[in-house]
Amino acid sequence: MAVSNLKCRECDATYPLEARYACEHCFGPLEVVYDHSHLAGGDVGELRRRIQAGPQNIWRYADFLPLVDGAPGPSGRLASRVGLPAGCTPLIRADRLAQRLGLREVWVKNDAANPTHSFKDRVVSVAASRARELGFHTIACASTGNLAGSVAAYGAAMGLQSYVFIPADLEEQKILSAGVYGTNLVAVKGTYDDVNRLCTELSAERDWAFVNVNLRPYYAEGSKTLAFEIAEQLGFELPDRCVVPVASGSLFTKLAKGFGEWQDLGLIEGSLPTMTGAQADGCSPVAQAFAGGQDFCVPVKPDTIAKSLAIGNPADGPYALDVARRSGGSVESVSDEEIVDGIALLAQTTGVFTETAGGVTTATLVKLAESGQIDPDERVVLVITGDGLTLEAARGTFATHEIEPTVESFEALGARNAAEAWAR
Amino acid sequence: MSVTVKLPVQLRASAGGASEASVEGTTVGEALASLFESHPELRERISDQQGSLRRFVNVYVSGEDIRFLEGVDTPVTDGAELTILPAVAGG
Numbered sequence: 001m002a003v004s005n006l007k008c009r010e011c012d013a014t015y016p017l018e019a020r021y022a023c024e025h026c027f028g029p030l031e032v033v034y035d036h037s038h039l040a041g042g043d044v045g046e047l048r049r050r051i052q053a054g055p056q057n058i059w060r061y062a063d064f065l066p067l068v069d070g071a072p073g074p075s076g077r078l079a080s081r082v083g084l085p086a087g088c089t090p091l092i093r094a095d096r097l098a099q100r101l102g103l104r105e106v107w108v109k110n111d112a113a114n115p116t117h118s119f120k121d122r123v124v125s126v127a128a129s130r131a132r133e134l135g136f137h138t139i140a141c142a143s144t145g146n147l148a149g150s151v152a153a154y155g156a157a158m159g160l161q162s163y164v165f166i167p168a169d170l171e172e173q174k175i176l177s178a179g180v181y182g183t184n185l186v187a188v189k190g191t192y193d194d195v196n197r198l199c200t201e202l203s204a205e206r207d208w209a210f211v212n213v214n215l216r217p218y219y220a221e222g223s224k225t226l227a228f229e230i231a232e233q234l235g236f237e238l239p240d241r242c243v244v245p246v247a248s249g250s251l252f253t254k255l256a257k258g259f260g261e262w263q264d265l266g267l268i269e270g271s272l273p274t275m276t277g278a279q280a281d282g283c284s285p286v287a288q289a290f291a292g293g294q295d296f297c298v299p300v301k302p303d304t305i306a307k308s309l310a311i312g313n314p315a316d317g318p319y320a321l322d323v324a325r326r327s328g329g330s331v332e333s334v335s336d337e338e339i340v341d342g343i344a345l346l347a348q349t350t351g352v353f354t355e356t357a358g359g360v361t362t363a364t365l366v367k368l369a370e371s372g373q374i375d376p377d378e379r380v381v382l383v384i385t386g387d388g389l390t391l392e393a394a395r396g397t398f399a400t401h402e403i404e405p406t407v408e409s410f411e412a413l414g415a416r417n418a419a420e421a422w423a424r
Numbered sequence: 425m426s427v428t429v430k431l432p433v434q435l436r437a438s439a440g441g442a443s444e445a446s447v448e449g450t451t452v453g454e455a456l457a458s459l460f461e462s463h464p465e466l467r468e469r470i471s472d473q474q475g476s477l478r479r480f481v482n483v484y485v486s487g488e489d490i491r492f493l494e495g496v497d498t499p500v501t502d503g504a505e506l507t508i509l510p511a512v513a514g515g
Contacts, residue, residue: 021513022434022512024434024437025469026469026478026480027434027470027481027510027511028480028512029480193514196514197482197484197507197509199513200510200513201430201507203433203513204432204433204443212513213513213514216513248515249515250515296479298491299489299491299492311514311515313482313489314515315513315515316512316515318479
């Protein structure tokens with residue numbers, strides 16, 4: 001067992017591996033501590049082969065995940081037959097996007113290719129499995145949308161009850177894609193931050209595993225698998241830069257932690273990639289703190305189309321700021337209009353249709369390229385965390401042409417549009 | 425002014441197992457001072473050495489984060505509910 005205990009990031013107080021998330025002494029966040037001494041100092045090639053021989057999902061990285069009993073399932077190799085396997089999503093070379101932006105090497109990590117269409121399946125896989133280890137019968141969450149669908153689906157796949165709490169004004173597509181799994185869907189009249197406060201209070205009153213509250217230390221570790229996959233898919237090499245959406249700051253922070261754990265073991269060489277965080281102007285507490293030189297975030301009331309990133313009070317804000325600064329990166333923000341343009345640009349140059357969060361990420365890369373903040377020779381990975389389910393945001397990015405059911409009618413249209421289409 | 429302070433699970437052991445406390449005060453700061461008088465061990469848990477709220481502590485008055493109000497100077501009325509919660513949830 002590689003996982004040893006929980007530890008406070010602020011004051012180093014240690015706790016057993018229970019369903020707890022905040023330090024009783026200073027309220028700092030608790031993190032999982034590992035003992036990798038059995039992996040260190042050995043043959044790196046052997047360790048790589050051990051990973052490569054694992055299942056085609058996040059459990060190939062079980063040595064770096066906080067389950068006490070190891071990967072779920074009859075054996076590590078059979079883990080893909082258990083629950084709803086997440087991860088091993090495509091890393092796509094995006095030459096047309098790179099060319100458009102005057103860059104040399106851009107990759108798209110398409111995490112929309114997870115079972116419920118977002119990166120949340122990674123964190124929920126880990127949290128739901130840990131919840132089962134701890135003996136919980138019910139999983140729950142506070143969600144901006146994607147997490148709701150993931151918790152509902154994992155509840156269904158693993159035979160656990162689920163409760164998902166969402167802001168009442170969430171996009172209908174996100175509500176449908178959670179409700180279909182037979183969850184208990186609770187729409188709260190308020191912002192995500194209100195939902196989050198409610199769930200924090202409820203976690204003290206219910207014997208439930210709130211994946212992003214009392215199971216948050218385990219849950220958040222799941223995000224590291226995105227870093228592991230990026231490195232493995234690049235041939236155990238690091239990119240020069242990652243552009244990553246920032247909501248709570250957890251994914252951004254854990255990507256850096258994942259790269260660090262593999263650097264420590266010699267699995268990858270080089271320094272931490274430059275980490276660029278991406279937020280929407282209408283909800284940019286971390287970008288504002290970065291620009292202002294502060295090490296804490298002042299909460300905001302979100303007002304943006306990027307609802308999956310609409311967290312006004314980011315729990316990992318201080319740590320995200322630290323990662324951006326020590327990697328030589330930054331946290332940027334983009335307008336709603338740039339987000340829609342970003343969605344269209346990614347779709348029209350790579351074939352990947354992302355939700356608003358991916359629009360934020362793509363628009364941030366555009367901003368870096370246009371302002372010269374990026375070296376054209378960098379190897380860049382754009383982390384796309386969710387699918388274009390929020391169809392509303394894509395409205396106006398294209399036109400539909402209505403024709404008569406005749407060849408003549410179609411040809412008349414084609415002649416007019418061919419030049420336009422090829423020019424893209 | 426009598427104010428009810430709802431305590432998070434992380435602080436209950438230091439308050440004799442209670443999930444809430446009844447305190448006096450006309451502002452959030454006064455209500456917290458009153459809480460620290462009756463439960464001295466809570467002071468260092470919630471406040472830093474300068475006496476400010478720790479950065480991972482959130483305080484709400486009737487559900488609103490006091491950082492959107494007037495911070496510890498936020499007035500509280502008789503019967504108000506003040507909630508203390510860890511800031512590290514969500515996302």
